Amino acid sequence: MLKIENLKVNYGYIQALEDISFQVKEKEIVTLIGSNGAGKSTTLMAISGLVDKTGGKITFDGQDITHMRPERIVHLGIAHVPEGRRIFPSLTVYENLLTGTMGNRKLTKQRQKELLEEQYELFPRLRERLNQVGGSLSGGEQQMLAVARGLMMDPKMIMLDEPSLGLAPIVVEEIFNMIVRIRDMGKTVLLIEQNASMALAIADRGYVLVNGNVHLSGSSKELLSNEEVKKAYLGA
Amino acid sequence: MNRLKEYVKKNQKMILILILAFAVVFPLLGFEKSTIRIFCRILMYMTLAGSLNITNGYSGQTSLGHAGFFCVGAYTAAIITTRFEVSFWPIMILAGIFAAVVGLIISVPTIRLKGIYLSIITLGASEVIRILALNWQSLTGGSFGIKGIPRPVFFGFEFDSPLKFYYLFLGIALIFLFVSHRVINSRVGRSWMSIRENELAAKSLGVECSAAKMMNFAFGAFWAGIIGAVYAVYVQYIDSAVFTLDEGFNIMSMVIIGGQGTLVGPLVGSVVVNGLTEVLRPIGVWRFVMYAALIIVMMWFRPQGLMGASNSILAGGKVKMKATGKAKRKETTP
Ligand SMILES: Nc1ncnc2c1ncn2[C@@H]1O[C@H](COP(=O)(O)OP(=O)(O)O)[C@@H](O)[C@H]1O
Ligand SMILES: [Mg+2]
Numbered sequence: 062m063l064k065i066e067n068l069k070v071n072y073g074y075i076q077a078l079e080d081i082s083f084q085v086k087e088k089e090i091v092t093l094i095g096s097n098g099a100g101k102s103t104t105l106m107a108i109s110g111l112v113d114k115t116g117g118k119i120t121f122d123g124q125d126i127t128h129m130r131p132e133r134i135v136h137l138g139i140a141h142v143p144e145g146r147r148i149f150p151s152l153t154v155y156e157n158l159l160t161g162t163m164g165n166r167k168l169t170k171q172r173q174k175e176l177l178e179e180q181y182e183l184f185p186r187l188r189e190r191l192n193q194v195g196g197s198l199s200g201g202e203q204q205m206l207a208v209a210r211g212l213m214m215d216p217k218m219i220m221l222d223e224p225s226l227g228l229a230p231i232v233v234e235e236i237f238n239m240i241v242r243i244r245d246m247g248k249t250v251l252l253i254e255q256n257a258s259m260a261l262a263i264a265d266r267g268y269v270l271v272n273g274n275v276h277l278s279g280s281s282k283e284l285l286s287n288e289e290v291k292k293a294y295l296g297a
Numbered sequence: 298m299n300r301l302k303e304y305v306k307k308n309q310k311m312i313l314i315l316i317l318a319f320a321v322v323f324p325l326l327g328f329e330k331s332t333i334r335i336f337c338r339i340l341m342y343m344t345l346a347g348s349l350n351i352t353n354g355y356s357g358q359t360s361l362g363h364a365g366f367f368c369v370g371a372y373t374a375a376i377i378t379t380r381f382e383v384s385f386w387p388i389m390i391l392a393g394i395f396a397a398v399v400g401l402i403i404s405v406p407t408i409r410l411k412g413i414y415l416s417i418i419t420l421g422a423s424e425v426i427r428i429l430a431l432n433w434q435s436l437t438g439g440s441f442g443i444k445g446i447p448r449p450v451f452f453g454f455e456f457d458s459p460l461k462f463y464y465l466f467l468g469i470a471l472i473f474l475f476v477s478h479r480v481i482n483s484r485v486g487r488s489w490m491s492i493r494e495n496e497l498a499a500k501s502l503g504v505e506c507s508a509a510k511m512m513n514f515a516f517g518a519f520w521a522g523i524i525g526a527v528y529a530v531y532v533q534y535i536d537s538a539v540f541t542l543d544e545g546f547n548i549m550s551m552v553i554i555g556g557q558g559t560l561v562g563p564l565v566g567s568v569v570v571n572g573l574t575e576v577l578r579p580i581g582v583w584r585f586v587m588y589a590a591l592i593i594v595m596m597w598f599r600p601q602g603l604m605g606a607s608n609s610i611l612a613g614g615k616v617k618m619k620a621t622g623k624a625k626r627k628e629t630t631p
């Protein structure tokens with residue numbers, strides 16, 4: 062479904078991504094793990110067209126999207142939930158969700174309603190807070206809102222950038238449960254995490270990024286039992 | 298305060314009708330012509346500040362050059378109506394369109410710029426427009442300005458008194474508010490607000506930020522152009538000295554004091570600032586010191602303006618504190 066080949070990204074003189082290649086198949090949960098600064102967020106931004114690429118090729122559903130504009134990429138069905146929540150703080154929860162539909166012009170009123178219902182089912186807490194402004198939600202609720210907002214465009218694939226960052230363990234667990242349910246709804250998930258053990262616990266496959274390169278790859282099982290991964294990312 | 302808010306929300310339609318009825322009847326209560334002129338000013342600035350608020354308040358791009366669009370509209374109407382025998386109304390629309398085009402042109406370099414850089418470009422553009430008006434003698438009359446601008450006529454009804462202009466300004470303000478309300482609550486309005494709130498997130502949701510910003514500038518400029526045209530036929534004499542940066546800041550002060558990002562804010566801002574102008578007339582230029590002080594005090598105690606919600610992004614500090622406090626409580630309870 063998504064194929065990244067030899068992706069390179071520079072920020073001025075800084076080479077953030079040196080050579081990144083990986084694939085995501087339909088209805089998979091694939092995780093990219095790696096320490097801070099490894100290039101995970103940059104990879105997602107490159108996929109959704111938010112940073113310029115120096116080299117490489119990205120295809121989605123067989124279509125070359127390497128140099129597409131961000132809104133066109135969204136139209137193809139890729140939702141990107143950026144790092145750090147970035148909800149709209151002074152818009153209400155409902156308005157935040159509505160803004161999520163901006164990238165999909167084919168949505169009918171009826172489908173939009175269905176999608177709203179889906180989000181309320183997935184995140185019951187949002188329904189209770191519909192008229193509250195985004196900025197007044199707790200960290201966990203904001204993260205849920207950010208994900209729900211991404212799902213409102215009815216994407217084929219959703220990319221989540223460190224959804225567990227800064228959240229209490231119990232909330233993190235809730236978020237990971239929800240990611241599994243999103244996949245079960247028929248979506249493909251590309252998940253970025255520093256919390257490698259949790260990410261590998263729910264993912265089908267994973268890639269380990271180090272300094273802008275893919276260092277290791279394999280099924281979650283393989284990675285979980287890999288000595289190097291254990292030492293560096295699982296704190297064993 | 299909360300109960301008042303709820304009451305207003307419940308009876309919104311009725312309150313709107315009451316205010317409207319008041320606005321229609323009020324000037325008939327036997328005021329002096331000079332007083333009606335003040336009311337005209339207030340209504341005129343409602344639309345002018347309201348249109349700046351579309352850019353500054355709704356899309357969060359701080360434009361300082363609104364006087365420029367106002368100027369374009371005024372000169373367009375003045376130049377055309379003094380040279381050709383034409384009806385004012387299509388010219389008024391043309392003035393709006395012309396200002397919108399200028400707005401579009403200015404918005405191009407501002408697409409990639411943010412914050413202070415964008416503000417400086419709009420400021421510079423506003424001055425360029427004024428200096429053009431001052432020096433393009435053959436077209437604009439240079440420093441003499443344009444005199445004898447004919448009054449508009451509507452099906453034989455001539456706008457020849459401040460009272461008649463009062464209703465013209467009122468009508469335009471109402472149309473502006475109605476259209477803006479519709480646009481703000483549409484996809485377009487949502488795209489503007491999402492840019493204000495978080496541009497990267499907006500982009501990641503597929504909002505076409507450049508196009509949305511250009512449209513936003515053009516929309517705000519359009520209404521400034523319309524008001525410029527009506528201003529020209531109202532005062533019947535314009536010169537470039539009206540459209541200085543001071544005028545731009547004057548408009549902006551109404552937006553800030555009233556409350557950015559709310560439709561009601563600039564209306565209140567116009568009443569407060571123009572009201573103060575009259576009240577403080579005896580102290581002469583010292584009143585500008587008062588405005589400055591007022592803006593500073595507002596920025597300090599109520600950055601979201603008089604009408605802004607306390608949960609506005611501009612009131613950020615308070616909200617953040619509340620949010621983190623809550624977050625802690627929620628997430629540590631098992
Ligand atoms: N806006 C930026 N400007 C310059 N360098 C950046 C920028 N964003 C990220 N980087 C650099 O790019 C590298 C990869 O960053 P990032 O993709 O954010 O990593 P991760 O998400 O894995 O923590 C880091 O060395 C970081 O310092
Ligand atoms: Mg990151």
